[in-house]
Amino acid sequence: MTTPPVTITPGEPVTSAARLMYNARAKRLPVVSENGHLAGIISRADVLSVYGRPDEEIAQETTKNVILNEFLSDPGCFTVTVKDGIVTLEGRPGTVQQVGTSWPGSGESKGSYRCATASLPGRNVIL
Numbered sequence: 001m002t003t004p005p006v007t008i009t010p011g012e013p014v015t016s017a018a019r020l021m022y023n024a025r026a027k028r029l030p031v032v033s034e035n036g037h038l039a040g041i042i043s044r045a046d047v048l049s050v051y052g053r054p055d056e057e058i059a060q061e062t063t064k065n066v067i068l069n070e071f072l073s074d075p076g077c078f079t080v081t082v083k084d085g086i087v088t089l090e091g092r093p094g095t096v097q098q099v100g101t102s103w104p105g106s107g108e109s110k111g112s113y114r115c116a117t118a119s120l121p122g123r124n125v126i127l
Contacts, residue, residue, distance in 0.1 A: 007032040010039050018047045055082035062087050 006024040008017050008031055017029055021044060031040040059082045067075045067089075078091035 005030060008042065009034065014047055014050050017042050021047065053085070055085065058082045058085060058087060062089070 006020055006026055006029060008020060008029045010031055010033065020026070020029060028041050028043045030038055031042055033039045059080045062080050062082070063075045063078075067073055067078055067080070078089055081088040081090070
């Protein structure tokens with residue numbers, strides 16, 4: 001526990017809670033009312049649950065925003081698998097040298113990412 005404790009008030013947005021948790025390296029935050037009484041506790045799972053999306057929605061977004069718009073490739077050349085929010089792309093994209101400047105769908109910069117292909121016996125992989 002940090003001293004003094006890192007707390008949040010009931011009216012704060014989830015993004016503020018996430019930022020406080022990240023900066024303080026805290027797994028939970030006490031939610032404290034204006035008069036200093038404990039109103040509850042918010043955990044990392046509570047914060048992340050706001051951002052949860054169905055796997056099918058993520059797969060559709062990956063096909064549209066990554067394969068079509070970033071790779072400029074035919075989606076039929078890929079198999080998009082999403083399980084528990086983790087995306088796996090398999091296929092033969094041809095030549096891909098597109099460099100994006102933001103993570104697709106996030107609306108914010110996450111640094112650059114580069115895509116290239118490598119041939120292995122019996123399969124092509126995206127690196």
